[in-house]
Amino acid sequence: MTVVADLTERELIARIQQRLPPPPEWLLVGIGDDAAVVEPERNRVEVLSVDSLVESVHFDRSFVPPDAIGHRALAVNLSDIAAMGATPRLALISLALPPSLPLSEFDGIADGFSALARRHRVQIVGGNLTRSPGPLMIDITVVGSVKRRQALTRDGARPGDELYVSGTVGSARAGLRLLREGSSTEHPAVDLRLVTAYLRPEPRVRLGTLLARNRAATACMDLSDGLADAVRQVAEASHVGAIIDAEALPIDPGARPWLAGRGLDPVDEAIVGGDDYELLVAVRPRLGRRLEAARRHAAVPLTRVGVCTEDRTLTIRRAADSMPLPSGFGHFR
Amino acid sequence: MTVVADLTERELIARIQQRLPPPPEWLLVGIGDDAAVVEPERNRVEVLSVDSLVESVHFDRSFVPPDAIGHRALAVNLSDIAAMGATPRLALISLALPPSLPLSEFDGIADGFSALARRHRVQIVGGNLTRSPGPLMIDITVVGSVKRRQALTRDGARPGDELYVSGTVGSARAGLRLLREGSSTEHPAVDLRLVTAYLRPEPRVRLGTLLARNRAATACMDLSDGLADAVRQVAEASHVGAIIDAEALPIDPGARPWLAGRGLDPVDEAIVGGDDYELLVAVRPRLGRRLEAARRHAAVPLTRVGVCTEDRTLTIRRAADSMPLPSGFGHFR
Numbered sequence: 001m002t003v004v005a006d007l008t009e010r011e012l013i014a015r016i017q018q019r020l021p022p023p024p025e026w027l028l029v030g031i032g033d034d035a036a037v038v039e040p041e042r043n044r045v046e047v048l049s050v051d052s053l054v055e056s057v058h059f060d061r062s063f064v065p066p067d068a069i070g071h072r073a074l075a076v077n078l079s080d081i082a083a084m085g086a087t088p089r090l091a092l093i094s095l096a097l098p099p100s101l102p103l104s105e106f107d108g109i110a111d112g113f114s115a116l117a118r119r120h121r122v123q124i125v126g127g128n129l130t131r132s133p134g135p136l137m138i139d140i141t142v143v144g145s146v147k148r149r150q151a152l153t154r155d156g157a158r159p160g161d162e163l164y165v166s167g168t169v170g171s172a173r174a175g176l177r178l179l180r181e182g183s184s185t186e187h188p189a190v191d192l193r194l195v196t197a198y199l200r201p202e203p204r205v206r207l208g209t210l211l212a213r214n215r216a217a218t219a220c221m222d223l224s225d226g227l228a229d230a231v232r233q234v235a236e237a238s239h240v241g242a243i244i245d246a247e248a249l250p251i252d253p254g255a256r257p258w259l260a261g262r263g264l265d266p267v268d269e270a271i272v273g274g275d276d277y278e279l280l281v282a283v284r285p286r287l288g289r290r291l292e293a294a295r296r297h298a299a300v301p302l303t304r305v306g307v308c309t310e311d312r313t314l315t316i317r318r319a320a321d322s323m324p325l326p327s328g329f330g331h332f333r
Numbered sequence: 334m335t336v337v338a339d340l341t342e343r344e345l346i347a348r349i350q351q352r353l354p355p356p357p358e359w360l361l362v363g364i365g366d367d368a369a370v371v372e373p374e375r376n377r378v379e380v381l382s383v384d385s386l387v388e389s390v391h392f393d394r395s396f397v398p399p400d401a402i403g404h405r406a407l408a409v410n411l412s413d414i415a416a417m418g419a420t421p422r423l424a425l426i427s428l429a430l431p432p433s434l435p436l437s438e439f440d441g442i443a444d445g446f447s448a449l450a451r452r453h454r455v456q457i458v459g460g461n462l463t464r465s466p467g468p469l470m471i472d473i474t475v476v477g478s479v480k481r482r483q484a485l486t487r488d489g490a491r492p493g494d495e496l497y498v499s500g501t502v503g504s505a506r507a508g509l510r511l512l513r514e515g516s517s518t519e520h521p522a523v524d525l526r527l528v529t530a531y532l533r534p535e536p537r538v539r540l541g542t543l544l545a546r547n548r549a550a551t552a553c554m555d556l557s558d559g560l561a562d563a564v565r566q567v568a569e570a571s572h573v574g575a576i577i578d579a580e581a582l583p584i585d586p587g588a589r590p591w592l593a594g595r596g597l598d599p600v601d602e603a604i605v606g607g608d609d610y611e612l613l614v615a616v617r618p619r620l621g622r623r624l625e626a627a628r629r630h631a632a633v634p635l636t637r638v639g640v641c642t643e644d645r646t647l648t649i650r651r652a653a654d655s656m657p658l659p660s661g662f663g664h665f666r
Contacts, residue, residue, distance in 0.1 A: 032570070034382065034414075034416040034555055035416070036381045036382070037417065037479070038378060045373070046373050048369045048423075048476070049369070050460060050472070051461050052461055054464070057463060057466060080368045092381060094384075096385060126381060126382065128385055131390050132387055132468065132470075134466065134467020137429060137470060139470075141425055143381070221366075222367055237366075
């Protein structure tokens with residue numbers, strides 16, 4: 001079996017280059033020099049984000065196929081750019097690879113990120129390859145752009161603003177459980193939906209740019225570390241509180257009975273589970289029609305899950321009960 | 334002892350933020366949102382580079398102090414930007430940390446990159462923190478800028494162009510040997526020079542920007558993977574050959590006897606040794622005065638080490654002898 005250590009760095013880079021579309025005009029110097037040179041976009045500000053996936057922290061190679069590793073590594077970054085309302089433009093990809101990584105897996109990873117990049121017209125302009133004496137790591141930097149006053153930050157929500165989430169919440173975590181346990185909901189269509197949510201999340205780039213352009217949102221952030229974490233971050237940055245309505249959460253209907261059958265609370269799973277690359281959006285009630293327009297054009301479900309309050313507590317309301325919102329996912333603790 | 338796992342991600346980020354200067358006006362959204370937002374520079378093209386340092390591949394924590402790890406991680410990137418003739422402007426820093434890393438070492442790493450960033454007026458605009466189940470890894474993306482037609486690439490050298498290197502070659506490798514073996518040249522000043530070359534290389538940012546501005550160089554690249562590798566890359570990209578004069582190599586005079594005393598050839602060490610963040614520059618003979626002006630303003634030694642040839646072989650000439658230039662450092666093979 002051929003492994004990455006059998007090839008030179010240059011041969012490995014060439015395998016990535018083969019997968020890239022022809023360079024656009026704005027790319028003046030691409031892969032192969034000390035650095036990439038690009039022409040900036042006119043009349044836009046730039047949005048930059050970096051995120052990394054680390055083997056056995058963020059993915060498990062025993063059940064995450066190589067192309068899903070590549071896809072997810074780029075998707076988490078595109079999701080950050082989408083949450084700013086920006087259009088992604090280029091990426092730099094840094095890989096630290098165990099020398100024993102089969103070349104076929106390397107190719108699969110490259111397939112995963114290059115296919116997603118192509119779909120979003122993101123140009124891979126450079127990167128870095130190195131050996132890892134431990135886990136496989138992918139670090140991706142994405143640069144995008146947005147009109148000067150349209151960037152969506154976390155700090156613009158006001159009391160009375162309604163909170164919406166795109167897509168479903170908790171699906172990625174349920175999909176991860178299915179994969180990890182090698183089990184099934186007994187409904188192949190549900191399995192596929194949940195597993196896909198975990199392995200190949202669709203960053204909400206189009207929704208983000210539409211929300212920025214029509215100024216529907218007062219605050220926006222992605223759910224990478226779970227809904228509870230996102231609500232907390234938006235509330236803190238905006239100096240508001242929030243009430244989340246547990247009954248309203250868009251939990252995949254196929255996941256509910258499967259989770260309940262294992263003694264897990266679908267609502268808990270949905271609010272603390274990370275890896276849902278959906279957007280949390282705060283909207284003034286009178287701008288509901290703009291939100292609706294963005295939803296329709298992006299063809300993405302948007303569900304009202306709560307409201308921002310003057311009182312700065314964070315509450316989840318459930319039937320007659322109200323409880324403090326739990327903390328989200330922590331990377332160190 | 335406090336370790337990084339005792340703190341939350343946010344507390345760790347705050348420790349980095351404390352070390353940063355106040356944000357410049359062009360930084361519209363800094364650390365703390367999904368992504369950074371920056372105003373691009375007018376009338377310049379952007380230069381982007383990413384590089385990573387991986388524990389036990391690129392550094393050994395047993396003899397590389399934390400601040401040197403932070404310094405080097407940024408320096409290798411600034412060196413790439415310098416080699417393009419560009420001025421670095423901002424950086425994104427991604428850290429994958431073993432949970433058992435002492436907090437004092439985390440602080441030391443942050444001290445290292447923030448001090449170097451400050452000296453070069455590079456703003457740290459964002460990053461990522463994650464846990465590593467294995468080695469410590471630092472991945473840095475730097476963005477800089479240069480005037481449109483002034484970027485220094487590798488492909489402009491022509492037969493007859495002279496090859497120069499800045500500073501010394503082989504010092505970092507000699508310094509690494511000293512550290513690894515815990516030995517000494519018996520001359521404290523020499524030890525300090527060599528060890529500093531390895532631990533705290535000075536990226537040649539000022540020299541690079543001066544060479545770009547006065548158009549002295551036809552090609553430029555940094556020596557991160559050694560002189561032999563750099564000569565090979567410039568020659569290949571420019572479709573020329575090269576003759577390197579072994580006697581001319583600017584090897585630290587204090588390193589020569591120490592290396593020779595251990596049965597090592599100082600010239601071999603200098604041409605295949607990596608980690609010298611110096612610049613290799615190709616210059617038309619008639620533009621020697623411009624090179625001299627850049628050298629004087631940057632106050633960096635520049636030594637003529639060879640010449641580009643029409644014949645596409647790569648040769649190192651040594652006394653009466655000529656030999657093929659050896660290959661450089663390979664990250665996988």
